[in-house]
Amino acid sequence: MRLLKLVPVALGIATWLVGSALAADPAKIDWAKVPASSLTLFYPGQSTYEWLRSPAHPGMAMVKSGKACVMCHSDPGVEKDKGAKLVVGGPLEPMPVKGKNGSVDLKVQAAYDDKNAYLHFQWKTQQPFPGTEHQYLRFDGKEWKVYGYPKLDKVVQEGKQPGIYxxxxSIMIDDGKVAGFSKQGCWLTCHDGERDSRNQFTKEEVAANALLTAIKKSDVRKYLPDTRTDPSDWKTGKSVEEIAKLKADGKFVDLIQWRAHRSNAVSMADDGYVLEWRLGDAGKDMFGGNADPKTHQPKFMWDAKKVGYKSITADQLRKGDHFLVREQNAVPFDPNAGWKEGDMIPDYIVSREDAKGSAADNNALANWKDGMWSVVLVRPLGLTNADDKTLKAGGVYNVGFAVHDDNITTRGHFVSFVKTLGLGAKADIEAVKLP
Ligand code: HEC
Structure with missing residues (x-):
């Protein structure tokens, strides 16, 4: 019998592992006994809600009438073919990333006990290193500036910045309350106008927009069709009161993101949801910006007494995870510490202690070995927060999966057609009850 060993990559032993009598120790689950589903996730390019409903898409009429994507896209290997076609560039990919693969195979296993659901994901990374590093603040001799950008960004494609992300x-969860999600999945949330999408918003448009101004947002991100008077036009937001009613009626999708830098550093996954925007749950995330908005200097640096250095330089990249964790290895930034050009400090500070409320619901254990990520996401059952989907034994959920691989963000991910996840119930992916 093979016991899959998962070691937290965090700097300390995760304290949440101990102290809960009802819950399994996620590091000790015997995954060899849990059935596995093999999915192929593919690169979707800019196949937005609006593109799918345009004459450019042969499935236009059926998509408009609410039919399932897999009604037409169910041939074996369809995801691999679509990804290969889209990733190299064309009408749905104006900024192709050189050499990027078109799809990724994702192995999914699911289990639950009285306390939690456990989702085990495994996939190969394209690079021979895990993407545990994120953007940095770099001292240029005068100022601290962001160093490293995602690979869809022009500055990376033009060679002016390295690709670091x-x-x-990610997993998106619907409990049947979001119209159409069971048929068309994540594509309901992906629209023209969003960041890196077709006809991306302008700052002026956002500043002039009643809804985004009311919710204090400066860009356009995922949204559900129901939050707009015209679902195909992000500018036509409903009122804040109408949207609050949708939320109260559960007409949102949960969006959990395991982040190899910003949540993995403290063995967590973030907790958000999609309604009129891609929103974070109430409370506080496990990560925050490390740049002081006024001075642009870092707020924290590494504690040299604990880790041996207060900053790194570019030649240290990929030679460690380089997490900056407030309660473990960080001290307040000292502007007079003799900074030299090229010194780098993470652009984000991570903290389990500071994470609070509904935003701090999800834990995760992860391990990258032999080119493969293995992540166990731990999601409590029975959550009653206003911004969570409640998972419970016997429940069946519509889910979409996404993997962001190789220093990329926004639409540069690989995605799945919608699947069902059942906790001890018939579904595409069936979570087994742990003994
Ligand atoms: C009525 C059938 C039908 C439905 C329903 C449908 N499509 Fe398509 N779609 C097509 C056809 C036909 C093409 C052209 C390429 C092909 O033959 O696969 C296409 C092309 C695409 C492409 C471009 C890549 C390519 O292979 O050319 C994407 C992406 C896509 N569809 C996504 C979707 C998604 C997502 C949904 C569900 C929201 C969906 N489709 C629903 C028929 C359909």
Whole structure:
């Protein structure tokens, strides 16, 4: 019998592992006994809600009438073919990333006990290193500036910045309350106008927009069709009151993101949801910006007494995870510490202690070995927060999966057609009850 060993890559032993009598120790689950589903996730390019409903897409009429994507896209290997076609560039990919693969194979296993659901994901990274590093603040001799950008960004494609961005494993969850999600999945949330999408928003448009101004947002991100009077036009937001009613009625999708840098450093996954925007749950995330908005200097640096250095330089990249964790290895930034050009400090500070409320619900254990990520996401059952989907034994959920691989963000991910996840119930992916 093979016991899959998962070691937290965090700097300390995760304290949440101990102290809960009802829950399994996620590091000790015998995954060899749990059935596995093999999915192929593919590169979707800019196949937005609007593109799918345009004459450019042969499935236009059926998509408009609410039919399932897999009604037409179910041939074996369809995901691999689509990804290969889209990733190299064309009408749905104006900024192709050189050499990027078109799809990724994702192995999914699911289990649950009285306390939690456990989702085990495994996939190969394209690079021979894990994407545990994220953007840095770099001293240029005068100022601290962001160093490293995602690979869809022009500055990276033009060679002016290196591609540095964390890997991610995301899951979107609907409990049947979001119209159309069971048929068309994540594509309901992906629209023209969003960041890196077709006809990306302008700052002026956002500043002039009643809804985004009311919710204090400066860009356009995932949204559900129901939050707009015209679902195909992000500018036509409903009122804040109408949207609050949708939320109260559960007409949102949960969005959990395991982030190889910003949540993995403290053995967590973040907790968000999609309604009129891609929102974070109430409370506080496990990560925050490390740049002081006024001075642009870092707020924290490494504690040299603990880790041996207060900053790194570019030649240290990929030679460690380089997490900056407030309660473990960070001290307040000292502007007079003799900074030299090229010194780098993470652009984000991570903290389990500071994470609070509904935003701090999800834990995760992860391990990258032999080119493969292995992530166990731990999601409590029975959550009653206003911004969570409640998972429970016997429940069946519509889910979409996404993997961000090789220093990329936004639409540069690999995605799945919608699947069902059942906790001890018939579904595409069936979670087994742990003994
Ligand atoms: C009525 C059938 C039908 C439905 C339903 C449908 N499509 Fe398509 N779609 C097609 C056809 C036909 C093409 C052209 C390429 C092909 O033959 O696969 C296409 C092309 C695409 C492409 C471009 C890549 C390519 O292979 O050319 C994407 C992406 C896509 N569809 C996504 C979707 C998604 C997502 C949904 C569900 C929201 C969906 N489709 C629903 C028929 C359909």
């Amino acid at each position: 964390e890997d991610r494993m």
